[in-house]
Amino acid sequence: MRAGIGTALGNILWLTIKELRVLRADPVLLLLVAYTFTAAVYTVATGVKTEVRNAAVAVVDEDRSGLSRAVVAALLPPLFQPPVPLAPAEVAPALDAGRFVFVLQLPPRFESDLLAARPVNLGLDVDATAMAQAGNGAAYIQQIVQSTVAERLGSPPSPIELVIRLRFNPNGLPEWFTSVMQVMNSTLILSIILPGAALLREREHGTLEHLLAMPVTPLQILLAKIGANALVIVTAAILSLLLVVRGLLGVPIAGSVPLFVVGTMLFQVSVAALGVLLATMTSSTGQFGLLALPAFILMMLLSGSMTPLESMPGWLQHAVQVLPTTQFVAFAQSVLFRGAGLDIVAPRLAALAVLGVLFLGGAYLRLRDTLAS
Template sequence: MRQWLTNVFRLGLKELSSLRADPVLIVLIVYVFSFAVYSVATGAKLEVANASVAYVDQDRSALTGHILGAILPPEFNPPQEIAADEIKSVMDSGRFVFVLSFPPSFEADVLNGHKPEVQLNVDATAKAQAGNGSVFLQQIVRAEITRFVSGDDTSTTLPIDLVVRTNFNPNLNSVWFSSVMQIINNITILSILLTGAALIREREHGTIEHLLVMPVTPSEIMVAKIWANGLVIVIAAILSLWIVVQTVLAVPIAGSITLFVSGAVLYLVSVTGLGILLATFTTSMPQFGLLSLPVLVIMNLLSGSTTPMESMPVWLQNIMQLAPSTHFVAFSQAILYRGAGLDIVWPDLVVMVALGAIFFLVALRRFRVTMATAH
């Protein structure tokens, strides 16, 4: 056992040395955990921001003026007036996401209780802004009409006093969500790519033959690749959380970083094993990249980091329970967002350990077959 650990340690140092000599991979790691996290967090916003609004005002009354004056930045750009016959052309060209149309005698009909119609045209190709923005605009129109008719903000439509409490992200800032989830996704991506690339690199450089004649076992080689590449990823993820997320983006981390790192280490066993497993079916980096691409897309898009698991069909939710990324996302969100402790996240840890053992054993079996074939 002592000799096994010694071999694993020394082979791991060789992996780190090989990685240090590969400037492309080093640049990739730095980029993925720095600029990529920042750019996605600040660029891919889920909330409404700077949405373009046009309006057709056939009434030109004080009421329409109040409504248009309430459409303000940063959610919306200042509304721009267009002619009624321009609605179709500006929507087709994508110049505006929203177009409001006020009919003639709008204010008079409101005051006389005739319930006139206000048309809101929405460009739903801008899905995130279309859904949230249309709700905001409806609220603005209702609030301004209520204020104009009653003279205050009192609404008689609800017989209750509805109090909304927003937990964990009080300002509904998408940066808080997307920055952390980008790190989670990048851990998955690099865990597969680095370990798979390490095996492919052995073949392309011809060093796999050197390993075959050395007194080392396939398990020692595989574990060495896992701990060496996993160590780099964990350190990069910690630095990204600290420098990019907490310092640059000022996103608060609610839970224990130590507990998160412990779970990440367990998760790395399964995904790095998956990376080696995929690499055993390929002979070059282009082949490995093409094989990894659909796996990474599925693991990232359907793990709950991009869309909620509850929005997926039940059968797909059940299938994704077999993916370690699903449980790692749930584990990470509970700790980093909600400050959960071990008493809450331990079921996800148990599942990650079980799936990690399965992926590791399958990858090890396939790796042994590949080594024997190469020999």
């Protein structure tokens, strides 16, 4: 009994070493792993922004009073570029040409009408092709106008003052969220691609038949392929988290990194098994890519890393709980952002373990039948 277990573990170890050597000999895959967890994380975190940053704004000032000039002067970086003065006839051509996202129009007698307590209508033209920036920027401009008018002309004190506290991201920096989410998305993509590609590479090169001639079982082959690629991907993800996210981008990690490693390993088992399962359904690397692409895109979109789960229909919120990405994103956000301990994330870890067993079992049965045929 013990000799059989020792032999099986030895087979898995040598098969894992073989997989690592094959990966080391493939510079394209190594470059893909390195790029995905370094340059891709940094560029997405710093370059992909939906909030208002450096937005182009123009102002039609038909009042030219002290108050109107104060409103124009309050449109400051980093939210907005220096305001560009426009004539009323230039507004439509400028928006048609895409020169500005916002055009604020201050009417004649703007200050005098406010001093006389007469109603004043301001115009704000918005290029809404950038939807998130348009909505947030319009709200910012409205707040700037209101606060500037209140400061210059005075306003009665409000009986209620709302004090806002931002937890887990006190400065509201999007890099804190997007960088960590990019690490998780990269982990998902490579965890599906690498094991599946490794299996197809064996088939295309004719070395799968050599493995079948050896005293190894389909389960040992499956565990070796998952284990070798998981070792590489988890190591790259942790280095990315420590060196790129925390070191280069300055994002603090609130929770336990070892706890995050445990959750990542459980997540690896399920999605890597899914990659092998998809590979057994195809006959070439091209077919595998076409099948894997919609799989991980759908899993990313429904995981909560891009859109909140609360914005989805109720039935869909319950349905996506069976996806390992949904459980992993909730687990990672709790650990890395909120500093949650094992007592809080234990249900997520249990769900990842169950899903891992199910996906691993499905991949094993499919791989066994494929090898037998």
